[in-house]
Amino acid sequence: MNLTVTFKRSGRTVAWTEAESLLAFAEHNGVDAPFSCGAGVCGTCAAALLAGDVTYVEDPLYLPDPGVVLLCCTTPKTSVVLDL
Numbered sequence: 910m911n912l913t914v915t916f917k918r919s920g921r922t923v924a925w926t927e928a929e930s931l932l933a934f935a936e937h938n939g940v941d942a943p944f945s946c947g948a949g950v951c952g953t954c955a956a957a958l959l960a961g962d963v964t965y966v967e968d969p970l971y972l973p974d975p976g977v978v979l980l981c982c983t984t985p986k987t988s989v990v991l992d993l
């Protein structure tokens with residue numbers, strides 16, 4: 910299945926290639942995404958998910974509000990649009 914990741918504010922849509930997380934994928938593609946712990950603890954990497962769905966590959970300390978995802982511990986389940 911070919912998934913895409915759209916970074917809406919950056920105006921970029923990129924084909925998803927295996928990466929540790931959406932945070933790592935954003936960094937690889939030169940999209941600035943704030944983060945701190947990288948492990949689902951601090952919430953700094955929270956970003957609005959405007960479309961699509963994600964999978965949590967690591968259990969975060971807490972789940973963010975609906976419509977928000979923690980980039981450091983998720984990968985796309987479907988094509989996604991992020992507010993980044």
Ligand code: FES
Nearest residue numbers: 947951952954981
């Ligand atoms: S960077 Fe801390 S929760 Fe993602």
